[in-house]
Amino acid sequence: MMTFEDLSTQIQQALGDAEVSVLDRTGTMDHFTVKVISDAFEGKNLLDRHRMIYQALDAPMKDGRIHALEIQAKTRTEAQGG
Amino acid sequence: MSTPIEDEINKEIAEHKILIYGKGTKTAPQCGFTVETMEFFNKFGHPYELINVLPNPEKREALSKMTNWPTLPKVFINGQFYGDTDVLGPMEEKGELQPLLKAAFSDQAT
Numbered sequence: 001m002m003t004f005e006d007l008s009t010q011i012q013q014a015l016g017d018a019e020v021s022v023l024d025r026t027g028t029m030d031h032f033t034v035k036v037i038s039d040a041f042e043g044k045n046l047l048d049r050h051r052m053i054y055q056a057l058d059a060p061m062k063d064g065r066i067h068a069l070e071i072q073a074k075t076r077t078e079a080q081g082g
Numbered sequence: 083m084s085t086p087i088e089d090e091i092n093k094e095i096a097e098h099k100i101l102i103y104g105k106g107t108k109t110a111p112q113c114g115f116t117v118e119t120m121e122f123f124n125k126f127g128h129p130y131e132l133i134n135v136l137p138n139p140e141k142r143e144a145l146s147k148m149t150n151w152p153t154l155p156k157v158f159i160n161g162q163f164y165g166d167t168d169v170l171g172p173m174e175e176k177g178e179l180q181p182l183l184k185a186a187f188s189d190q191a192t
Contacts, residue, residue, distance in 0.1 A: 046169040056109050061152055068115060069153065071168050
């Protein structure tokens with residue numbers, strides 16, 4: 001099982017400055033929504049931003065600890081703009 | 083160069099203006115995200131195709147490699163890969179998706 005903390009830590013290790021918030025969508029701790037705010041997304045389109053997050057979570061996605069992941073990825077500026 | 087399975091995928095992508103690779107069929111979808119994606123496109127009223135890749139792990143793997151995207155569903159519009167509704171939703175909000183669909187369906191003759 002992945003804890004919220006494991007998930008956040010793995011994303012932060014990949015994207016140094018990331019602010020991560022995690023939601024358990026189904027109460028089963030394997031369908032998550034992650035909201036990630038990081039300046040590493042600057043100049044990158046959504047596809048590439050999501051790829052960065054998938055890459056950071058490659059192991060738990062492959063071994064099934066994460067079954068489904070909904071992603072929101074914003075830069076700091078975008079997050080402030082609403 | 084390309085494998086038969088890649089050729090098959092490329093042909094499917096070329097044949098359908100909106101193509102969803104997902105889990106299950108239109109009448110019997112087998113994944114909440116696939117349903118969400120179908121509902122997303124139902125709003126726009128354009129025809130779309132849903133191809134079930136659950137019975138074909140080899141194709142699923144080939145698709146993930148081609149798109150560098152690990153999850154299903156995978157959406158192609160007019161031959162281009164656009165990820166899933168987490169990408170398409172924000173594009174719709176920014177008004178980027180509508181012109182894309184319009185362009186895809188304006189040249190029906192070609």
